[in-house]
Amino acid sequence: MSGTIEQHHEQHRGTGHRPEILIVEDNFLTASELSDIVRDCGYGVAGTVARVNRGLELLDQKPVDGAIIDINLDGTYSFPLCAELERRHVPYCFLTGYPTSIIPPDFSRTRLLTKPADRDQIRLALTSLLKERAERPELRPQPMVERGFDRGNAMLQGLDAASWTAIQPHLEHVRLGIGDVLEEAGHRPAWFHFPITAAVSLEAGVAKQRMQVALVGREGMVGACLLLGGVAANRAVVQFEGASWRVPADALADCLEQHRDLHRALLRGVNAFIARVSLTALANGQGTIEQRLARWLLTAADRLDTDALAITHDTLSQVLGVRRAGVTVALHMLEGKHAVRSARRRVRILDRDRLTLAAGPYRPQKI
Numbered sequence: 364m365s366g367t368i369e370q371h372h373e374q375h376r377g378t379g380h381r382p383e384i385l386i387v388e389d390n391f392l393t394a395s396e397l398s399d400i401v402r403d404c405g406y407g408v409a410g411t412v413a414r415v416n417r418g419l420e421l422l423d424q425k426p427v428d429g430a431i432i433d434i435n436l437d438g439t440y441s442f443p444l445c446a447e448l449e450r451r452h453v454p455y456c457f458l459t460g461y462p463t464s465i466i467p468p469d470f471s472r473t474r475l476l477t478k479p480a481d482r483d484q485i486r487l488a489l490t491s492l493l494k495e496r497a498e499r500p501e502l503r504p505q506p507m508v509e510r511g512f513d514r515g516n517a518m519l520q521g522l523d524a525a526s527w528t529a530i531q532p533h534l535e536h537v538r539l540g541i542g543d544v545l546e547e548a549g550h551r552p553a554w555f556h557f558p559i560t561a562a563v564s565l566e567a568g569v570a571k572q573r574m575q576v577a578l579v580g581r582e583g584m585v586g587a588c589l590l591l592g593g594v595a596a597n598r599a600v601v602q603f604e605g606a607s608w609r610v611p612a613d614a615l616a617d618c619l620e621q622h623r624d625l626h627r628a629l630l631r632g633v634n635a636f637i638a639r640v641s642l643t644a645l646a647n648g649q650g651t652i653e654q655r656l657a658r659w660l661l662t663a664a665d666r667l668d669t670d671a672l673a674i675t676h677d678t679l680s681q682v683l684g685v686r687r688a689g690v691t692v693a694l695h696m697l698e699g700k701h702a703v704r705s706a707r708r709r710v711r712i713l714d715r716d717r718l719t720l721a722a723g724p725y726r727p728q729k730i
Contacts, residue, residue, distance in 0.1 A: 381405070381406060381407050382406045382407065382428040382429065382493050383406070383407045383408070383409035383425070383426060383427055383428050383429075384401045384406050384407065384408060384409060384427070384428065384429050384430065384431065384489065385409045385410055385412070385418065385421065385422075385427045385429070385430040385431075385455075386398060386401070386408060386410070386411040386412070386430070386431050387411075387412055387413075387418050387430060387431070387432040387433055387436070387441055387444060388411065388413065388431075388432075388433045388436075388458070389413040389414075389433060389435075389436045389437045390433075393433075393478070393479075393480065394411045394413070396480055397411075397431055397458070397480060397485070398411060400480065400482050400485050400486070401431075401485075401489070403482075404486055404489055406428075406489065406493075409421065409425055409426070409427045409428075410425070413436060413437070414436060414437075414439070414668045415436065415439060415441055415443050415444045416515060416559075416560075416581070416668055417668060418441075418444040419443075419444060419447060419515075420560070420606075422447060422448075422451065422453075427448075427451075427453055428453065428492075428493060429453065429454050429455060429489065429492040429493055430448055430453060430454075430455035430456075430492075431455065431456055431458050431476075431485070431488075431489075432444065432445060432455050432456070432457055432458065433457075433458055433459055434457055434459040434461050434465065434466070435459065435461060440465075442467060442469075442470060445470055445473070446469075454492040454493075455473065455492065456473060456474040456475065456476055456488045456492060457470075457473055457474070457475045457476065458476045458477075458478060458480060458485075459475065459476075459477070459478060460477065460478040463475060474488055474491070474492075476488060514527075514608075515557075515559035515560075515581065515606070515608070516557040516558065516559055516581050516582075516584075516608060517581060517582045517583070518557055518582075518583060518584050518628075518629065518632045519557050519608065521628065522625065522628055523624065523628070525622065525624060525625075526622060526624050526625035526628055529618050529621070529622040529625055530610065530615075530618055530622075530625060533610045533611065533614040533615070533618065534557075534608045534609070534610060535608065535609050535610070536606065536607075536608060537606070537607055537608075537609055538604070538605070538606055538607075539556075539558075539561040539563075539601045539604055539605060539606070539607050540601060540604050541601055541602065541603070541604045542600060542601060543600065543601040544598065544599070544600050544601075545563060545585050545586070545599040545600070545601065546585065546586065546588075546595040546597070546598060546599035547595060547598055548594075548595055548596060548597055548598050549594055549595065550594055550595055551588065551589070551594050551595070551612065552585075552586050552588070552589065552595055552599075552612060553611070553612055554586065554609040554610065554611060554612060555584065555585070555586035555589050555609065555610045555611075555612060555615045556584060556585040556586055556607050556608070556609045557584050557607060557608040557609070557610075558579060558580050558581055558583070558584075558585065558605070558606075558607045558666075559581055559605065559606040559607055559608065560580075560581070560605030560606045560667065560668070561580070561601055561603060561604060561605030561606060561607050562578055562579065562580040562601075562602055562603040562605070562663065562666040562667055563578070563579045563580070563585050563599050563600065563601055563602065564577075564578055564579075564599070564600050564601075564602040564682065565577040565578075565579060565585075565597045565598070565599050566597055566598045566599075566600065567596075567597050567598075568598070573598070573681070574681075574682070574683075574684040575681070575682035575683075575684075576597060576640060576643065576644075577636070577639065577640050577643065578602065578659070578662055578663060578666055578682075579599075579636075579666070580603075580665070580666025580667060581666060581668070582665070582666065583632060583635075583636055584629065584632055584636075585599050586599075586612070586615075587632075587633050587636065589612050589615055589616070590619065590626065590629050590630055590633060591633075602678075602682075603663070603666075603667055603673070605667070639727070639728075642725065642727070643658075645725065646658055646725035647683075647684070650723070650725045651693075652683065652685055652689045652690070652692070652693045653693040653696050653697065653721060654721065654722050654723045654725050655683055655685075655725065656679065656683060656690065656693045656694070656697065657697060657702070657718050657719075657721040657722035657723075657726075658722040658725045658726060658727055659679070659682065659683060660672065660703065660710060660712060660718060661712075661715070661718055661719060661722060661726065661727050662727045664712055664715075665727065670711055670712040670713075670715075671709060671710075671711045671712075672709065672710045672711070672712075673708060673709055674708070674709070674710055675708050676690050676691055676694070679710075694710070696721075697718065697721055700717050700720075700721060701713055701714060701717060702714050702717040702718040702721055703718060
């Protein structure tokens with residue numbers, strides 16, 4: 364087996380290219396072990412991701428020659444990412460503890476390795492994968508807007524084929540920075556946004572007193588007033604930078620006029636948004652600071668698809684509308700439950716189940 368690996372390395376030395384392997388695994392220790400094995404084989408680690416969307420983004424950012432994929436990522440199957448790898452002719456294998464019965468027919472021929480990771484089996488699988496890669500033609504990556512199975516935003520993902528076809532030509536992929544103002548109360552916004560990896564704070568306020576009423580990310584949209592023919596009720600400002608789709612307000616109006624199903628689908632999104640805001644209002648009125656903080660951290664983590672949040676105590680006090688001292692005490696209580704770890708300008712979720720218990724009846728619905 365080692366001779367085969369050495370021959371494979373020689374083949375790539377001749378091309379001046381070191382194979383890059385993508386690792387898709389939601390367990391940190393397993394991902395670290397796999398990274399070590401990949402490097403021991405003489406290959407590079409293109410990246411380690413724990414979510415499907417992160418994997419799709421990485422494929423657009425750098426070349427990948429092969430992948431090792433866990434099937435179940437914190438309750439979400441990785442098959443959309445597998446489909447994109449196949450479209451790009453990138454070979455991959457499964458590394459899982461689940462039975463083959465959960466694998467759809469389209470992926471039934473994929474090599475399957477059983478957890479816990481066996482170093483020799485993984486070495487052999489990588490050699491086989493990269494041999495496949497050498498024999499397959501390369502495809503030019505397509506932008507995310509052309510993917511039919513993952514559009515980066517749950518609202519867009521839920522559109523039927525006709526509605527998607529109607530709005531797709533008007534979508535523009537943009538990068539949003541912290542502090543960018545997308546809406547001002549009392550004004551008609553110029554753009555309608557579908558956040559992908561960014562998260563936007565909707566703020567209500569009187570004079571200089573402001574409070575966050577909602578955090579909108581990949582589950583929703585910003586600019587609902589454009590669906591209702593009015594002006595913005597709140598200020599919308601980017602709290603966490605990232606990517607977003609946007610549509611010009613006038614182009615959206617034309618689409619809504621011509622495609623009633625699209626309009627109805629987006630209005631259902633408004634209804635879902637109202638339901639989320641209603642639960643937030645209930646938590647703000649009846650929940651403890653600890654419960655509200657736990658709810659907000661879970662919400663932000665789901666919107667951003669990460670357990671590490673770049674946030675300060677001051678910002679948390681502003682979004683929750685409480686004193687900074689109250690946030691500090693609540694964080695200490697959550698740390699005592701081993702749910703989070705707080706550091707300077709950062710809060711890391713250690714255990715989502717414990718944090719969910721801390722949120723009590725005000726826990727958010729997972730997207």
